[in-house]
Amino acid sequence: MKTALLSVSDKTGIVEFAQGLARNGFRILSTGGTFRALKEAGVSSLMEVADFTGFPEGLEGRIKTLTPEIFGGILNLRNNAEHQAFCTENKIENIDVVCVNLYPFKATYEDATKTFEDKVENIDIGGPSMIRAAAKNYEFCAPVVDPSDYPKLIAELEGGGISLTTRKDLATKVFEMTAHYDLLIAKFWAETTKDSEEQGQLRYGENPHQQAATLVDPFANGPLLVGAKQLNGKPLSYNNFGDSSGALELALSFAGEHDPAFAAIIKHATPCGAAIGENIAQAFKKAYEADPLSAFGGVIALNRTCDKATAEQIVTFFNEIVMAPAFDADALEILKTKKNLRVLEIPNFTAGQARDIVLKRVRGGTLAQEGDIQLPDFANLEVPTDTKPTENQMQDMIAAWKMVKIVKSNAIVVVKDGVMIGKGGGQTSRVEAMEIALAHAGEEAKGAVIASDAFFPFPDSVEAAGVAGISAIIQPGGSKGDADVFAQCDKMGVATVLTKMRAFLH
Numbered sequence: 001m002k003t004a005l006l007s008v009s010d011k012t013g014i015v016e017f018a019q020g021l022a023r024n025g026f027r028i029l030s031t032g033g034t035f036r037a038l039k040e041a042g043v044s045s046l047m048e049v050a051d052f053t054g055f056p057e058g059l060e061g062r063i064k065t066l067t068p069e070i071f072g073g074i075l076n077l078r079n080n081a082e083h084q085a086f087c088t089e090n091k092i093e094n095i096d097v098v099c100v101n102l103y104p105f106k107a108t109y110e111d112a113t114k115t116f117e118d119k120v121e122n123i124d125i126g127g128p129s130m131i132r133a134a135a136k137n138y139e140f141c142a143p144v145v146d147p148s149d150y151p152k153l154i155a156e157l158e159g160g161g162i163s164l165t166t167r168k169d170l171a172t173k174v175f176e177m178t179a180h181y182d183l184l185i186a187k188f189w190a191e192t193t194k195d196s197e198e199q200g201q202l203r204y205g206e207n208p209h210q211q212a213a214t215l216v217d218p219f220a221n222g223p224l225l226v227g228a229k230q231l232n233g234k235p236l237s238y239n240n241f242g243d244s245s246g247a248l249e250l251a252l253s254f255a256g257e258h259d260p261a262f263a264a265i266i267k268h269a270t271p272c273g274a275a276i277g278e279n280i281a282q283a284f285k286k287a288y289e290a291d292p293l294s295a296f297g298g299v300i301a302l303n304r305t306c307d308k309a310t311a312e313q314i315v316t317f318f319n320e321i322v323m324a325p326a327f328d329a330d331a332l333e334i335l336k337t338k339k340n341l342r343v344l345e346i347p348n349f350t351a352g353q354a355r356d357i358v359l360k361r362v363r364g365g366t367l368a369q370e371g372d373i374q375l376p377d378f379a380n381l382e383v384p385t386d387t388k389p390t391e392n393q394m395q396d397m398i399a400a401w402k403m404v405k406i407v408k409s410n411a412i413v414v415v416k417d418g419v420m421i422g423k424g425g426g427q428t429s430r431v432e433a434m435e436i437a438l439a440h441a442g443e444e445a446k447g448a449v450i451a452s453d454a455f456f457p458f459p460d461s462v463e464a465a466g467v468a469g470i471s472a473i474i475q476p477g478g479s480k481g482d483a484d485v486f487a488q489c490d491k492m493g494v495a496t497v498l499t500k501m502r503a504f505l506h
Contacts, residue, residue, distance in 0.1 A: 003073070004097035005029040005049070006038070007065065007127065009104055012147040015041040017099065020154035022046075026097070031064045065126045074098060074133045078140045097153075098134035099144040102127045102181055109188050123185055128178045135171035142167055143174045180366065186215050205238045212238040220356070223252055223349050231327065232335060233342030240299070240342065243269050244321055246406045247301035248346065250274065251323070253375070253402035254303045255350060260418070263287040263310075264403075265298040270425055272298060274403050276418035281309035286419045288313065291440075299323070303349075306331045315341075325349035372405065376499040382477070384486045389472045389495040392417075393449055397474035397497060400451035405503040409453055412437040412461075414470070416448035430454070434461040438468045445469050453503040455479040459488035466492030476502040 004026045008014050011034065018028050018038050027045045029052050030038055038046055050056050053069040073095035076083040086092070108114050108122040134143035142162050144153065149170065156162045205212035214226050225241065225248055236244065247266040254262035254276070263284035265273040272294035277283030280302055288295050296317055302310065302324040311331035314322055315338055322335065323344040335343050356371040378398050383389065389397065400415040407413060407425035410433040414422035422441030424433035430452065438445055446469030455478050456462055462473060462485055477498035479485065489496045 001025060001027050001045075002096040003027045003029060003094060004099065005065070005070070005074075005095050005130070006099045007031045007034050007049075007130075008099065008101045010101045010147065011037055013150045014038070014099075014147070015043065017147075017150040017154065018043045018046075020150070020157070021097065024154070024157045029095070063126075065130055068092065070095065070130070071133055074130065074141050075137050076140075077137070095134075095141060097142045097144060098130050100127045100131045101145050101147075102177070105181065105188075106184055109184060119188060124181070128181065131174045132178055135174035138167040138171040139164065143170050145170075145173055145177050149173075176366075183215060187213050202238050202241075203235075206242075210238075214241065221348070222356075223248065223255075223346050225344075225346070228323065228347065229345040231332060231343040231345055232338075233321075233340055236321070236342060240321060243267070243299040244301075244323060244344070246270070247299045247321075248323060250403065250406050251301035251303045252349070252373075253405065259303065262303040264301045265291075265295045266301065267294055267298045270407055271403060271420060271423065274420040276399060280304040280307060281313065284310050284313055290419050290421055292317075295319075306335075308334065311335050372503065372505070374501070376401065376501055381474075381497040381499065383495065383497050384477070384482070385489045385494070385496045387490055387493055387495040389497060393472040393495060394497070396449045397451060397472055400449055401474050401499060401503070404451040404453050406505060407453070409504045409506055411453040411503070411505070413451045414438065414441040414445060414448050415451070416441075416444055421445070421448060430456065431461050431464070434464050438464065438470075441468070447471050449473065451475070453505070455482070455502070456485045457481050459484050462488050462494065462496075463492065466494050470494060472496070474499060476500060 002025060004021045006014060006018055006028060007030060014034065015038060022028060022044045027047060028038065028043060029047055029049050031049045035048050049065055053067045055067050069092055072087060072090065072092035076087050076092065078094065102124040105122045105124065108119050131143045131145055134141040153162060156166060202212040202214065204210055216226055225244055243266050246269040247264055250264045250271060251262065260276040261278065261280045261283040262276050263280060264271050265287055273287035273290045275283050275286035275290060277286055297320055299320055300314060300322040305326040305328060306322065306324040307328050308330040311334040315334055319341060321342040321344060323346055325346055327343065327345060332343065335341055358369050358371050360367045396415045396418060399418055400413050403415065403420050404411050404413040407423055410427045410430045411425045412423065412433045413420055414437050421444045422437040424436030427433040427436065437450065441448060448470055449472040450465055450470050452473065452475040455476050457479050458481055465473065472495040473489065474497050477500060486496060
Protein backbone atom coordinates (compact mmCIF):
# COMPACT_ATOMS: atom_id res chain seq x y z
CA MET A 1 0.00 0.00 0.00
CA LYS A 2 1.28 3.47 -0.91
CA THR A 3 1.20 6.23 1.72
CA ALA A 4 0.26 9.90 1.48
CA LEU A 5 0.83 12.44 4.23
CA LEU A 6 -1.71 15.29 4.28
CA SER A 7 -1.34 18.25 6.64
CA VAL A 8 -2.82 21.53 5.40
CA SER A 9 -3.84 24.91 6.76
CA ASP A 10 -5.91 25.71 3.64
CA LYS A 11 -8.35 22.81 3.52
CA THR A 12 -9.80 23.69 0.11
CA GLY A 13 -10.48 20.42 -1.73
CA ILE A 14 -8.54 18.32 0.77
CA VAL A 15 -11.40 15.91 1.51
CA GLU A 16 -11.94 15.16 -2.18
CA PHE A 17 -8.21 14.78 -2.71
CA ALA A 18 -7.91 12.35 0.21
CA GLN A 19 -10.89 10.35 -1.06
CA GLY A 20 -9.28 10.16 -4.51
CA LEU A 21 -6.02 8.95 -3.00
CA ALA A 22 -7.85 6.32 -0.94
CA ARG A 23 -9.67 5.09 -4.09
CA ASN A 24 -6.27 4.60 -5.69
CA GLY A 25 -4.95 2.43 -2.87
CA PHE A 26 -3.29 5.02 -0.63
CA ARG A 27 -3.14 4.96 3.15
CA ILE A 28 -3.66 8.52 4.43
CA LEU A 29 -1.53 9.93 7.27
CA SER A 30 -2.61 13.21 8.80
CA THR A 31 -2.31 15.55 11.77
CA GLY A 32 -4.40 17.90 13.87
CA GLY A 33 -7.20 19.77 12.14
CA THR A 34 -6.63 18.01 8.83
CA PHE A 35 -7.02 14.61 10.49
CA ARG A 36 -10.25 15.71 12.15
CA ALA A 37 -11.68 17.08 8.89
CA LEU A 38 -10.88 13.86 7.02
CA LYS A 39 -12.23 11.67 9.81
CA GLU A 40 -15.51 13.61 9.92
CA ALA A 41 -15.79 13.18 6.13
CA GLY A 42 -15.39 9.42 6.49
CA VAL A 43 -12.15 9.13 4.51
CA SER A 44 -11.04 5.49 4.51
CA SER A 45 -7.55 4.15 5.30
CA LEU A 46 -6.95 7.16 7.58
CA MET A 47 -4.26 7.10 10.25
CA GLU A 48 -2.97 9.78 12.61
CA VAL A 49 0.74 10.57 12.27
CA ALA A 50 1.34 10.03 15.98
CA ASP A 51 0.04 6.45 15.64
CA PHE A 52 2.22 5.89 12.57
CA THR A 53 5.42 7.14 14.23
CA GLY A 54 4.68 5.93 17.73
CA PHE A 55 5.64 9.41 18.93
CA PRO A 56 3.03 11.84 20.29
CA GLU A 57 2.51 15.40 19.15
CA GLY A 58 4.16 17.70 21.67
CA LEU A 59 5.34 21.15 22.64
CA GLU A 60 1.88 22.58 21.90
CA GLY A 61 1.98 21.31 18.34
CA ARG A 62 5.56 22.36 17.56
CA ILE A 63 6.49 18.68 17.14
CA LYS A 64 4.22 16.65 14.90
CA THR A 65 6.15 15.32 11.95
CA LEU A 66 9.80 16.02 12.78
CA THR A 67 10.75 12.38 13.22
CA PRO A 68 13.06 9.90 11.40
CA GLU A 69 10.02 7.78 10.50
CA ILE A 70 8.52 10.67 8.51
CA PHE A 71 11.66 12.11 6.93
CA GLY A 72 13.21 8.73 6.26
CA GLY A 73 9.99 7.70 4.52
CA ILE A 74 10.06 10.83 2.37
CA LEU A 75 13.77 11.04 1.54
CA ASN A 76 14.91 7.48 0.92
CA LEU A 77 15.89 6.59 -2.64
CA ARG A 78 13.87 3.56 -3.67
CA ASN A 79 16.55 2.48 -6.16
CA ASN A 80 19.42 2.68 -3.66
CA ALA A 81 20.23 -0.63 -1.95
CA GLU A 82 21.93 1.01 1.05
CA HIS A 83 18.93 3.29 1.62
CA GLN A 84 16.57 0.34 1.44
CA ALA A 85 18.68 -1.73 3.86
CA PHE A 86 18.71 1.19 6.31
CA CYS A 87 14.93 1.58 6.05
CA THR A 88 14.34 -2.13 6.56
CA GLU A 89 16.65 -2.25 9.58
CA ASN A 90 14.98 0.80 11.15
CA LYS A 91 11.40 -0.07 10.18
CA ILE A 92 10.99 3.04 8.01
CA GLU A 93 8.08 2.87 5.56
CA ASN A 94 7.91 4.79 2.30
CA ILE A 95 5.83 7.97 2.04
CA ASP A 96 4.87 8.53 -1.58
CA VAL A 97 2.92 11.81 -1.52
CA VAL A 98 3.35 14.79 0.80
CA CYS A 99 0.53 17.34 0.64
CA VAL A 100 1.24 20.39 2.80
CA ASN A 101 0.40 24.08 2.66
CA LEU A 102 2.01 26.19 5.29
CA TYR A 103 0.84 28.03 8.37
CA PRO A 104 -0.78 31.28 7.17
CA PHE A 105 2.14 33.47 8.20
CA LYS A 106 1.34 36.22 5.68
CA ALA A 107 -2.16 36.76 7.07
CA THR A 108 -0.85 36.74 10.65
CA TYR A 109 2.02 39.09 9.76
CA GLU A 110 -0.39 41.59 8.19
CA ASP A 111 -2.88 41.40 11.08
CA ALA A 112 -2.25 44.43 13.30
CA THR A 113 -4.05 42.75 16.21
CA LYS A 114 -1.50 39.93 16.37
CA THR A 115 1.39 40.13 18.81
CA PHE A 116 5.03 39.37 18.05
CA GLU A 117 4.57 36.02 19.83
CA ASP A 118 1.50 35.19 17.71
CA LYS A 119 3.49 35.82 14.57
CA VAL A 120 6.44 33.74 15.73
CA GLU A 121 4.11 30.80 16.44
CA ASN A 122 2.87 31.02 12.84
CA ILE A 123 6.35 30.42 11.44
CA ASP A 124 5.97 26.91 10.07
CA ILE A 125 8.91 24.55 10.65
CA GLY A 126 7.74 21.03 9.91
CA GLY A 127 5.70 22.00 6.84
CA PRO A 128 8.52 23.61 4.83
CA SER A 129 10.87 20.83 5.90
CA MET A 130 8.54 18.10 4.65
CA ILE A 131 7.69 19.64 1.30
CA ARG A 132 11.33 20.56 0.62
CA ALA A 133 12.32 17.00 1.43
CA ALA A 134 9.63 15.66 -0.90
CA ALA A 135 10.64 18.12 -3.64
CA LYS A 136 14.27 17.01 -3.33
CA ASN A 137 13.14 13.39 -3.73
CA TYR A 138 10.44 14.21 -6.32
CA GLU A 139 11.10 11.06 -8.37
CA PHE A 140 9.78 8.91 -5.53
CA CYS A 141 7.72 11.26 -3.35
CA ALA A 142 5.34 13.72 -5.00
CA PRO A 143 5.25 17.14 -3.22
CA VAL A 144 1.87 18.89 -3.37
CA VAL A 145 1.30 22.48 -2.17
CA ASP A 146 -1.39 23.85 -4.50
CA PRO A 147 -5.04 22.71 -4.16
CA SER A 148 -5.59 23.44 -7.86
CA ASP A 149 -3.29 20.49 -8.62
CA TYR A 150 -5.44 17.94 -6.75
CA PRO A 151 -7.76 16.94 -9.66
CA LYS A 152 -4.87 16.57 -12.11
CA LEU A 153 -2.95 14.33 -9.72
CA ILE A 154 -5.93 12.07 -9.09
CA ALA A 155 -6.50 11.83 -12.85
CA GLU A 156 -2.85 10.86 -13.41
CA LEU A 157 -2.99 8.27 -10.63
CA GLU A 158 -6.08 6.74 -12.20
CA GLY A 159 -4.22 6.70 -15.52
CA GLY A 160 -1.29 4.75 -14.10
CA GLY A 161 0.77 7.14 -11.98
CA ILE A 162 2.06 10.68 -11.56
CA SER A 163 4.39 11.54 -14.45
CA LEU A 164 7.97 12.71 -13.97
CA THR A 165 7.14 16.00 -15.73
CA THR A 166 4.32 16.66 -13.29
CA ARG A 167 6.57 15.76 -10.35
CA LYS A 168 9.17 18.30 -11.50
CA ASP A 169 6.47 20.96 -11.84
CA LEU A 170 5.27 20.17 -8.31
CA ALA A 171 8.83 20.49 -6.97
CA THR A 172 9.25 23.87 -8.68
CA LYS A 173 6.12 25.14 -6.93
CA VAL A 174 7.53 23.96 -3.60
CA PHE A 175 10.80 25.86 -3.90
CA GLU A 176 9.02 28.99 -5.14
CA MET A 177 6.60 28.83 -2.20
CA THR A 178 9.26 28.27 0.45
CA ALA A 179 11.44 31.05 -1.02
CA HIS A 180 8.59 33.56 -0.72
CA TYR A 181 7.69 32.27 2.73
CA ASP A 182 11.24 32.67 4.04
CA LEU A 183 11.63 36.13 2.50
CA LEU A 184 8.48 37.30 4.28
CA ILE A 185 9.74 35.89 7.57
CA ALA A 186 13.11 37.61 7.06
CA LYS A 187 11.34 40.92 6.43
CA PHE A 188 9.22 40.47 9.58
CA TRP A 189 12.28 39.61 11.64
CA ALA A 190 14.24 42.59 10.35
CA GLU A 191 11.37 44.91 11.22
CA THR A 192 11.15 43.66 14.79
CA THR A 193 14.84 43.50 15.64
CA LYS A 194 16.08 46.19 18.03
CA ASP A 195 19.04 46.97 15.82
CA SER A 196 16.76 46.97 12.78
CA GLU A 197 18.90 49.35 10.73
CA GLU A 198 21.88 47.05 11.09
CA GLN A 199 19.71 44.00 10.33
CA GLY A 200 18.40 45.33 7.01
CA GLN A 201 15.48 47.58 7.91
CA LEU A 202 15.60 50.77 5.83
CA ARG A 203 14.13 54.11 6.89
CA TYR A 204 11.56 53.85 4.10
CA GLY A 205 11.17 52.80 0.46
CA GLU A 206 10.97 54.87 -2.70
CA ASN A 207 8.66 57.24 -0.80
CA PRO A 208 8.33 57.89 2.95
CA HIS A 209 4.97 56.09 3.16
CA GLN A 210 6.51 52.81 1.95
CA GLN A 211 8.32 50.35 4.22
CA ALA A 212 11.53 48.73 2.97
CA ALA A 213 14.31 46.36 3.96
CA THR A 214 17.40 44.72 2.52
CA LEU A 215 17.50 40.93 2.50
CA VAL A 216 21.01 39.50 2.41
CA ASP A 217 21.69 36.76 -0.13
CA PRO A 218 23.88 34.24 1.73
CA PHE A 219 25.02 32.70 -1.56
CA ALA A 220 26.10 35.94 -3.26
CA ASN A 221 29.69 36.13 -4.43
CA GLY A 222 31.87 38.40 -6.53
CA PRO A 223 31.51 42.20 -6.18
CA LEU A 224 28.85 43.06 -3.60
CA LEU A 225 26.73 46.12 -2.91
CA VAL A 226 24.81 44.64 0.03
CA GLY A 227 27.91 43.71 1.97
CA ALA A 228 30.11 46.58 0.79
CA LYS A 229 32.33 48.11 3.47
CA GLN A 230 30.96 51.55 4.36
CA LEU A 231 33.80 53.87 5.36
CA ASN A 232 31.85 57.08 5.92
CA GLY A 233 28.38 58.60 5.98
CA LYS A 234 24.90 57.67 7.13
CA PRO A 235 23.19 54.37 6.15
CA LEU A 236 22.03 53.91 2.58
CA SER A 237 18.37 54.42 1.74
CA TYR A 238 16.24 52.28 -0.57
CA ASN A 239 16.78 54.75 -3.43
CA ASN A 240 20.51 54.92 -2.66
CA PHE A 241 20.72 51.17 -3.16
CA GLY A 242 18.82 51.40 -6.44
CA ASP A 243 21.05 54.14 -7.84
CA SER A 244 24.18 52.46 -6.52
CA SER A 245 23.25 49.17 -8.17
CA GLY A 246 23.24 50.77 -11.62
CA ALA A 247 26.46 52.63 -10.87
CA LEU A 248 28.19 49.46 -9.76
CA GLU A 249 27.03 47.49 -12.82
CA LEU A 250 28.39 50.21 -15.09
CA ALA A 251 31.75 50.36 -13.31
CA LEU A 252 32.00 46.56 -13.42
CA SER A 253 31.58 46.66 -17.20
CA PHE A 254 34.97 48.41 -17.20
CA ALA A 255 36.60 46.05 -14.69
CA GLY A 256 38.53 44.02 -17.26
CA GLU A 257 42.29 43.64 -17.04
CA HIS A 258 42.86 45.85 -20.09
CA ASP A 259 40.05 48.38 -19.52
CA PRO A 260 41.07 52.02 -19.03
CA ALA A 261 40.31 54.08 -15.93
CA PHE A 262 36.58 54.80 -15.81
CA ALA A 263 34.27 57.03 -13.76
CA ALA A 264 30.50 57.44 -13.79
CA ILE A 265 28.01 59.70 -12.05
CA ILE A 266 24.50 58.23 -11.71
CA LYS A 267 21.20 60.00 -10.99
CA HIS A 268 17.94 58.07 -10.61
CA ALA A 269 19.65 54.89 -11.86
CA THR A 270 20.72 56.64 -15.10
CA PRO A 271 24.24 57.83 -15.96
CA CYS A 272 24.45 61.60 -16.29
CA GLY A 273 28.23 61.48 -16.70
CA ALA A 274 30.53 58.64 -17.76
CA ALA A 275 34.03 58.71 -19.18
CA ILE A 276 37.31 56.85 -19.60
CA GLY A 277 40.68 58.48 -18.96
CA GLU A 278 44.39 57.93 -18.65
CA ASN A 279 43.93 57.85 -14.87
CA ILE A 280 40.99 57.90 -12.49
CA ALA A 281 41.23 61.62 -11.72
CA GLN A 282 41.09 62.47 -15.42
CA ALA A 283 38.21 60.05 -16.02
CA PHE A 284 36.22 61.64 -13.20
CA LYS A 285 36.93 65.18 -14.46
CA LYS A 286 35.64 64.28 -17.92
CA ALA A 287 32.54 62.54 -16.51
CA TYR A 288 31.69 65.54 -14.34
CA GLU A 289 32.27 68.14 -17.04
CA ALA A 290 29.98 66.29 -19.46
CA ASP A 291 26.93 67.33 -17.38
CA PRO A 292 27.85 69.25 -14.21
CA LEU A 293 24.26 70.39 -13.63
CA SER A 294 22.88 66.83 -13.38
CA ALA A 295 25.88 65.62 -11.37
CA PHE A 296 24.66 67.42 -8.22
CA GLY A 297 23.45 64.84 -5.66
CA GLY A 298 24.58 61.83 -7.66
CA VAL A 299 26.21 58.47 -7.04
CA ILE A 300 29.84 58.17 -8.18
CA ALA A 301 31.35 54.86 -9.29
CA LEU A 302 35.06 54.39 -10.02
CA ASN A 303 36.84 51.34 -11.43
CA ARG A 304 40.17 52.23 -9.84
CA THR A 305 41.37 53.08 -6.34
CA CYS A 306 40.16 56.56 -5.43
CA ASP A 307 43.22 58.77 -5.03
CA LYS A 308 43.75 62.19 -3.51
CA ALA A 309 43.37 64.07 -6.82
CA THR A 310 40.00 62.42 -7.46
CA ALA A 311 38.76 62.93 -3.89
CA GLU A 312 39.60 66.64 -4.09
CA GLN A 313 37.30 66.93 -7.11
CA ILE A 314 34.50 64.91 -5.52
CA VAL A 315 34.18 67.13 -2.44
CA THR A 316 33.77 70.32 -4.50
CA PHE A 317 30.05 69.60 -4.94
CA PHE A 318 27.29 67.62 -3.20
CA ASN A 319 27.25 63.86 -3.77
CA GLU A 320 25.27 61.09 -2.11
CA ILE A 321 27.67 58.18 -2.56
CA VAL A 322 31.11 57.36 -3.93
CA MET A 323 32.09 53.73 -4.50
CA ALA A 324 35.39 52.24 -5.60
CA PRO A 325 37.47 49.07 -5.25
CA ALA A 326 39.60 50.90 -2.64
CA PHE A 327 40.49 54.33 -1.25
CA ASP A 328 43.91 55.82 -0.57
CA ALA A 329 44.39 57.03 3.00
CA ASP A 330 44.73 60.64 1.81
CA ALA A 331 41.61 60.33 -0.36
CA LEU A 332 39.57 58.87 2.50
CA GLU A 333 40.63 61.68 4.83
CA ILE A 334 39.42 64.24 2.28
CA LEU A 335 36.12 62.43 1.66
CA LYS A 336 35.43 62.21 5.38
CA THR A 337 35.29 66.01 5.57
CA LYS A 338 31.81 65.50 4.09
CA LYS A 339 30.19 63.76 7.05
CA ASN A 340 27.08 62.65 5.15
CA LEU A 341 28.92 61.39 2.06
CA ARG A 342 28.53 57.64 1.96
CA VAL A 343 31.85 56.02 1.00
CA LEU A 344 31.61 52.38 -0.12
CA GLU A 345 34.53 50.04 -0.67
CA ILE A 346 33.33 47.28 -3.00
CA PRO A 347 34.74 43.84 -2.12
CA ASN A 348 35.98 41.51 -4.86
CA PHE A 349 35.71 44.25 -7.49
CA THR A 350 38.38 42.79 -9.75
CA ALA A 351 36.82 39.32 -9.55
CA GLY A 352 34.48 40.38 -12.34
CA GLN A 353 30.72 40.14 -12.50
CA ALA A 354 29.34 36.96 -10.97
CA ARG A 355 26.18 35.32 -12.29
CA ASP A 356 23.19 36.57 -10.38
CA ILE A 357 19.42 36.28 -10.32
CA VAL A 358 17.26 39.37 -10.71
CA LEU A 359 13.84 39.23 -9.02
CA LYS A 360 10.90 41.48 -9.82
CA ARG A 361 7.71 41.25 -7.84
CA VAL A 362 4.39 41.55 -9.71
CA ARG A 363 0.93 41.07 -8.27
CA GLY A 364 0.40 37.38 -7.74
CA GLY A 365 3.98 36.27 -8.21
CA THR A 366 7.64 37.01 -8.80
CA LEU A 367 9.55 37.14 -12.06
CA ALA A 368 13.08 35.81 -12.03
CA GLN A 369 15.83 36.10 -14.62
CA GLU A 370 19.59 35.94 -14.91
CA GLY A 371 21.35 39.26 -14.51
CA ASP A 372 22.45 40.86 -17.80
CA ILE A 373 26.22 40.61 -17.43
CA GLN A 374 27.12 39.21 -20.83
CA LEU A 375 28.95 41.47 -23.29
CA PRO A 376 29.28 40.96 -27.05
CA ASP A 377 32.45 39.54 -28.58
CA PHE A 378 33.83 42.96 -29.39
CA ALA A 379 36.71 41.50 -31.39
CA ASN A 380 34.33 39.89 -33.88
CA LEU A 381 31.50 42.37 -34.43
CA GLU A 382 29.79 42.24 -37.82
CA VAL A 383 30.07 45.37 -40.01
CA PRO A 384 27.15 45.28 -42.50
CA THR A 385 27.82 48.72 -44.04
CA ASP A 386 30.28 49.58 -46.77
CA THR A 387 31.46 52.38 -44.49
CA LYS A 388 33.89 50.84 -41.99
CA PRO A 389 34.65 52.17 -38.49
CA THR A 390 38.06 53.49 -37.49
CA GLU A 391 39.88 52.06 -34.47
CA ASN A 392 38.99 55.15 -32.39
CA GLN A 393 35.34 54.87 -33.39
CA MET A 394 35.35 51.21 -32.44
CA GLN A 395 36.75 51.97 -28.98
CA ASP A 396 34.10 54.64 -28.45
CA MET A 397 31.37 52.24 -29.58
CA ILE A 398 32.54 49.58 -27.13
CA ALA A 399 32.39 52.14 -24.32
CA ALA A 400 28.98 53.34 -25.54
CA TRP A 401 27.57 49.79 -25.51
CA LYS A 402 28.69 49.25 -21.93
CA MET A 403 27.02 52.54 -20.96
CA VAL A 404 23.74 51.98 -22.83
CA LYS A 405 23.20 48.73 -20.90
CA ILE A 406 22.15 50.64 -17.77
CA VAL A 407 19.98 53.27 -19.49
CA LYS A 408 16.25 52.53 -19.47
CA SER A 409 14.79 51.37 -22.77
CA ASN A 410 14.30 52.73 -25.35
CA ALA A 411 17.91 53.84 -24.93
CA ILE A 412 20.40 55.80 -27.04
CA VAL A 413 23.85 56.89 -25.79
CA VAL A 414 26.22 59.31 -27.57
CA VAL A 415 29.96 58.96 -26.88
CA LYS A 416 32.92 60.98 -28.13
CA ASP A 417 36.55 60.45 -27.17
CA GLY A 418 35.50 58.08 -24.39
CA VAL A 419 33.01 60.54 -22.84
CA MET A 420 29.23 60.14 -22.74
CA ILE A 421 27.97 63.45 -24.13
CA GLY A 422 24.31 62.59 -24.62
CA LYS A 423 21.68 60.03 -23.77
CA GLY A 424 17.98 59.39 -24.26
CA GLY A 425 16.29 56.74 -22.17
CA GLY A 426 12.91 55.52 -21.00
CA GLN A 427 11.12 56.75 -24.11
CA THR A 428 8.18 55.09 -25.86
CA SER A 429 9.79 55.69 -29.25
CA ARG A 430 13.35 55.09 -30.42
CA VAL A 431 13.06 58.23 -32.57
CA GLU A 432 12.30 60.28 -29.45
CA ALA A 433 15.21 58.65 -27.60
CA MET A 434 17.51 59.57 -30.51
CA GLU A 435 16.27 63.17 -30.62
CA ILE A 436 16.82 63.62 -26.87
CA ALA A 437 20.30 62.07 -26.98
CA LEU A 438 21.37 64.23 -29.94
CA ALA A 439 19.93 67.36 -28.31
CA HIS A 440 22.03 66.64 -25.20
CA ALA A 441 25.13 66.21 -27.34
CA GLY A 442 24.52 69.38 -29.38
CA GLU A 443 27.35 70.43 -31.66
CA GLU A 444 29.62 67.89 -29.99
CA ALA A 445 27.67 65.15 -31.81
CA LYS A 446 29.76 65.79 -34.95
CA GLY A 447 32.20 62.87 -35.16
CA ALA A 448 30.69 61.07 -32.14
CA VAL A 449 29.28 57.53 -32.06
CA ILE A 450 26.00 56.18 -30.73
CA ALA A 451 24.85 52.94 -29.11
CA SER A 452 21.25 51.75 -29.36
CA ASP A 453 20.02 49.08 -26.95
CA ALA A 454 17.84 47.48 -29.67
CA PHE A 455 17.60 47.47 -33.45
CA PHE A 456 16.20 50.28 -35.59
CA PRO A 457 12.95 49.22 -37.26
CA PHE A 458 13.12 52.09 -39.78
CA PRO A 459 15.84 54.39 -41.20
CA ASP A 460 14.38 57.54 -39.57
CA SER A 461 16.51 57.39 -36.41
CA VAL A 462 19.80 56.77 -38.21
CA GLU A 463 18.96 59.53 -40.66
CA ALA A 464 18.63 61.93 -37.72
CA ALA A 465 21.96 60.66 -36.39
CA GLY A 466 23.66 61.22 -39.73
CA VAL A 467 22.27 64.76 -40.05
CA ALA A 468 23.69 65.53 -36.58
CA GLY A 469 27.14 64.35 -37.69
CA ILE A 470 27.28 60.94 -35.95
CA SER A 471 30.10 58.90 -37.49
CA ALA A 472 29.32 55.34 -36.33
CA ILE A 473 26.58 53.26 -34.71
CA ILE A 474 26.65 50.11 -32.60
CA GLN A 475 23.33 48.26 -32.40
CA PRO A 476 22.01 44.67 -32.20
CA GLY A 477 20.61 44.34 -35.72
CA GLY A 478 17.93 41.82 -36.57
CA SER A 479 15.16 44.13 -37.79
CA LYS A 480 13.11 43.32 -40.89
CA GLY A 481 14.13 46.78 -42.01
CA ASP A 482 17.89 46.20 -41.58
CA ALA A 483 18.65 46.50 -45.30
CA ASP A 484 17.01 49.94 -45.50
CA VAL A 485 18.70 51.05 -42.27
CA PHE A 486 22.16 49.99 -43.48
CA ALA A 487 21.57 51.62 -46.88
CA GLN A 488 20.68 54.89 -45.12
CA CYS A 489 23.85 54.62 -43.02
CA ASP A 490 26.00 54.17 -46.14
CA LYS A 491 24.21 57.06 -47.82
CA MET A 492 25.24 59.30 -44.93
CA GLY A 493 28.71 57.81 -44.42
CA VAL A 494 27.86 56.29 -41.02
CA ALA A 495 29.62 53.02 -40.14
CA THR A 496 27.50 50.40 -38.41
CA VAL A 497 28.52 47.40 -36.30
CA LEU A 498 26.20 44.72 -34.93
CA THR A 499 26.32 43.13 -31.49
CA LYS A 500 23.70 40.45 -32.32
CA MET A 501 22.39 40.93 -28.78
CA ARG A 502 20.16 43.61 -27.31
CA ALA A 503 20.40 45.34 -23.94
CA PHE A 504 16.86 46.13 -22.81
CA LEU A 505 16.50 47.50 -19.27
CA HIS A 506 12.92 47.94 -18.14
